Amino acid sequence: MSTSRWSTPASLALRVEPGFRLADIDPRSTPGYDGDKDAGKADLDAGREPLEGLQERLFAQSVAGTATGSVLLVLQAMDTAGKGGIVRHVVGAVDPQGVELASFKKPTAEELSHDFLWRIEKRLPDAGRLGVFDRSHYEDVLIGRVRALAPAPEIERRYGAIVAFEAQAAEMGIRVVKVMLHISKDEQRERLAERLDRPEKHWKYNPGDVDERQLWDDYMDAYQIAIERTSTPVAPWHVVPADRKWYARLAVQRLLIDALTHIEPQWPVADYDVEEEKLRLAAS
Amino acid sequence: MSTSRWSTPASLALRVEPGFRLADIDPRSTPGYDGDKDAGKADLDAGREPLEGLQERLFAQSVAGTATGSVLLVLQAMDTAGKGGIVRHVVGAVDPQGVELASFKKPTAEELSHDFLWRIEKRLPDAGRLGVFDRSHYEDVLIGRVRALAPAPEIERRYGAIVAFEAQAAEMGIRVVKVMLHISKDEQRERLAERLDRPEKHWKYNPGDVDERQLWDDYMDAYQIAIERTSTPVAPWHVVPADRKWYARLAVQRLLIDALTHIEPQWPVADYDVEEEKLRLAAS
Numbered sequence: 001m002s003t004s005r006w007s008t009p010a011s012l013a014l015r016v017e018p019g020f021r022l023a024d025i026d027p028r029s030t031p032g033y034d035g036d037k038d039a040g041k042a043d044l045d046a047g048r049e050p051l052e053g054l055q056e057r058l059f060a061q062s063v064a065g066t067a068t069g070s071v072l073l074v075l076q077a078m079d080t081a082g083k084g085g086i087v088r089h090v091v092g093a094v095d096p097q098g099v100e101l102a103s104f105k106k107p108t109a110e111e112l113s114h115d116f117l118w119r120i121e122k123r124l125p126d127a128g129r130l131g132v133f134d135r136s137h138y139e140d141v142l143i144g145r146v147r148a149l150a151p152a153p154e155i156e157r158r159y160g161a162i163v164a165f166e167a168q169a170a171e172m173g174i175r176v177v178k179v180m181l182h183i184s185k186d187e188q189r190e191r192l193a194e195r196l197d198r199p200e201k202h203w204k205y206n207p208g209d210v211d212e213r214q215l216w217d218d219y220m221d222a223y224q225i226a227i228e229r230t231s232t233p234v235a236p237w238h239v240v241p242a243d244r245k246w247y248a249r250l251a252v253q254r255l256l257i258d259a260l261t262h263i264e265p266q267w268p269v270a271d272y273d274v275e276e277e278k279l280r281l282a283a284s
Numbered sequence: 285m286s287t288s289r290w291s292t293p294a295s296l297a298l299r300v301e302p303g304f305r306l307a308d309i310d311p312r313s314t315p316g317y318d319g320d321k322d323a324g325k326a327d328l329d330a331g332r333e334p335l336e337g338l339q340e341r342l343f344a345q346s347v348a349g350t351a352t353g354s355v356l357l358v359l360q361a362m363d364t365a366g367k368g369g370i371v372r373h374v375v376g377a378v379d380p381q382g383v384e385l386a387s388f389k390k391p392t393a394e395e396l397s398h399d400f401l402w403r404i405e406k407r408l409p410d411a412g413r414l415g416v417f418d419r420s421h422y423e424d425v426l427i428g429r430v431r432a433l434a435p436a437p438e439i440e441r442r443y444g445a446i447v448a449f450e451a452q453a454a455e456m457g458i459r460v461v462k463v464m465l466h467i468s469k470d471e472q473r474e475r476l477a478e479r480l481d482r483p484e485k486h487w488k489y490n491p492g493d494v495d496e497r498q499l500w501d502d503y504m505d506a507y508q509i510a511i512e513r514t515s516t517p518v519a520p521w522h523v524v525p526a527d528r529k530w531y532a533r534l535a536v537q538r539l540l541i542d543a544l545t546h547i548e549p550q551w552p553v554a555d556y557d558v559e560e561e562k563l564r565l566a567a568s
Contacts, residue, residue, distance in 0.1 A: 060487040060488075063487055063488075064487045084379075087379070087380055087381055088379050088380065088381075091380060092376070092379070095368075095371070095372050095376070096371055096372065096376055096380060096383060096385055097368065097371055097372075097385065097387065097418070099380060101380055101381065103381065189565060189568070192565050193562070193565060193566075196558055196561055196562050196565065199551060199554075200551045202551070202552065202553070202554040202558065203344040203345075203347055203348045203551065203552040203554075204344075204347075205554070205556075206556075207556045207561060207564075210561065210564050210565055210568050213565075214568055267483060267484045267486070267487065268486065268487040269486070270483075270486040270487075270489070272489075272490075272491045274480055274486065277480055277489065277491060278477070278480050280491075280494050281476050281477060281480065281494055281497075282473075282477075284473070284497050
């Protein structure tokens with residue numbers, strides 16, 4: 001695969017650094033990448049095989065019982081930013097057997113009766129898997145903050161709880177890749193309008209989407225605070241400009257390839273005598 | 285998509301009928317299909333979009349809360365028959381968000397302390413989903429019978445319990461598509477040998493595979509009995525010759541397309557006022 005169109009590795013170009021300001025990031029920009037849409041789509045296609053290959057090695061380790069690492073992609077975004085497209089076009093390239101996808105909806109009564117991390121912890125990926133969180137514990141400091149769904153001191157407590165939780169996950173060998181897909185308010189209007197214009201897209205629209213949209217600035221503030229307070233060396237945030245779908249998909253694919261490359265999964269070594277098994281098989 | 289190369293619909297060509305004898309089915313045959321490997325691969329590619337489209341409608345219904353049906357693909361086979369390839373190349377074409385994949389391994393101590401259907405019931409697909417069982421409750425009358433893992437009367441009881449369980453699932457709106465991938469003993473030897481020959485495939489091999497292979501005839505008997513006794517109008521078995529991987533994949537894809545077509549999922553109708561929402565959105 002050609003990576004030459006990345007002038008800066010995606011993980012560096014997108015990682016949140018001290019002093020980060022969400023408002024300074026242009027949702028139409030393509031940080032680190034010099035290609036256009038056609039090049040981006042070609043590179044996305046070219047990246048399917050390396051991603052699949054790395055993930056197969058990781059999965060092989062889990063089957064062999066030798067896996068120590070896993071990857072967890074955390075996807076957060078305003079509505080229509082393209083989480084579903086990432087799941088379909090990026091994650092969809094790898095063997096479904098190795099993927100654990102968790103979509104977090106509005107918490108149930110049972111979930112609300114526990115700490116906010118209770119339902120999250122249960123869905124952490126097993127060793128050797130690629131976990132994907134479509135929304136996550138961050139909802140509890142995003143809509144949770146904007147809509148004051150919990151008392152202010154509880155919201156405050158959660159940032160620290162998240163940092164501790166993710167540090168623990170990292171110690172367990174989970175490489176946490178946190179992604180905010182960042183779209184502009186105008187782009188969201190266009191995408192919502194398209195859903196209203198096309199009857200086969202009506203199911204994707206919810207009147208509540210406009211209610212949340214009316215609190216756009218509050219949400220951007222909540223994202224700024226959450227990203228600032230929970231970006232750590234072991235679990236950094238990446239803000240991925242997402243007005244251009246092709247860029248967002250390409251960038252997340254690169255982040256996953258980088259994370260898997262970092263784990264460096266190797267094909268498991270046989271724990272049986274290969275030559276002896278060849279004889280047994282031939283005789284059977 | 286061209287379906288003209290199917291002289292008989294897959295579901296009819298493969299469905300088990302009274303008097304069925306597994307031993308009469310040639311694992312290299314391609315029932316109902318007149319094309320060769322190239323045609324089969326082209327048809328498999330052509331089938332991805334209709335399958336994805338049907339499944340998206342079903343998923344849309346589940347999001348809208350109007351789904352009443354779901355599809356459950358039950359995959360059973362001897363080792364190396366290609367279950368993994370079906371998951372990857374057939375199921376892998378649809379949106380991962382709508383798929384619920386359950387791989388049943390050797391039961392845990394906790395699972396063994398319950399009825400054999402206990403762990404199965406928990407993994408039945410929600411309405412609007414495509415469920416896939418990679419192995420299933422049939423293990424309990426296959427390896428269960430061959431290895432005498434339960435007393436004979438208990439094994440006997442299970443056939444009736446399975447029929448009742450699947451009838452109940454069908455009443456809940458689950459369309460159960462049961463598939464046995466049928467390979468020949470010779471083809472299995474070749475595929476196992478390939479795993480032993482290639483270090484990057486060693487993880488797929490297990491010395492136990494040859495142990496089970498040595499009981500091939502017992503397994504075929506157990507399949508014959510299980511298929512005979514559990515093939516019902518609401519949950520028929522399909523025996524899919526699988527020595528030719530391209531045929532097995534194409535056939536299972538057709539079975540899924542047929543099952544989804546039978547459910548006839550429609551795009552959900554908006555439960556909000558579309559014109560009013562357009563105004564609200566424009567003003568936001």
